[in-house]
Amino acid sequence: MPNTESLDGLLRRVRACTICAAHLPLGPRPVLQAGTSAGILIAGQAPGRKVHVSGIPFDDASGERLRNWLGLTREQFYNPALVAILPMGFCYPGKGPSGDAPPRPECAPAWRAQLLTRLPTITFTVVLGQYALAWHMPNAPRSVTEAVRDWRSHWPHAIALPHPSPRNNGWLKRHPWFEAELLPLIRARIAAVLASKE
Structure with a gap:
């Protein structure tokens, strides 16, 4: 598709995507959020089972903790004009040996670059987990813990966080x-990004 496609048009195509359908135990249901004026990008792993059912990103205990970490209200968090939420895999991948399976590998190459080019006002990216870390911070330490400790390397444009799951x-x-x-520091940075949007 040409680059003239709008974000809304691209989101419609993403939400209709079935490229991984044969590998998804509950079938495809892409869950993401984006708006052209968003200043904050949350790059996560993949929706969990509860999010697959509701269709709302981070609609679970992990989301409550993440909103607390970032100092965001539900209204701010779910406003696509402020916050884009793009997991590395848009559909629930099923269960793995410990927790959920990894994001499907087909998803990011198919859609991620196209979506990111249509988010021109992102000024702060929150990177959750090793798959998002590998994409968004390819030169960061491979260990999430080391990447979190190394936060100054990407500040003030991005931050690596541990996954907000209760498992952590x-x-x-x-x-x-x-x-x-x-x-x-993260809450202050998020507040500054939001203030710049007002």
Whole structure:
């Protein structure tokens, strides 16, 4: 498709996508959010089962924690004019050996670059998990923990975070500096991006 396609037109095509259908235990249901004026990009992994059912990104305990980490209300978080939410895989990939399976590998090459070129006002990217890290911060340490510690390397344009899943409660206990030192800086950065949109 030519680059003249609007974001809305591209989103319609993405939401109708079936390229991974044969590999998706619950069938395709792409879940994403984007608007041309968004200043914040949340690059996650893939929707979980609950999000597959609701069709609303981060409509689960992980989302509640993420909104708290970022200092965003539900209204702000779900406003596509402010926040774009593009997981590395748009559909629920099914269960894996520990937690959900990885995002389907077909998704990002098919859609990601096309979507990102239509988000010209992104000024801060929140990178969640190793698959998003590999795409958005290819030169960052491969370990999510090391990438989080190395936050100054991409600041103020991007930040790597541990996944906000309750499965990571142990990580948060082992790294108290994350909530004590880093989250206040992230909330201030998010607030500055939002203020620039007003």
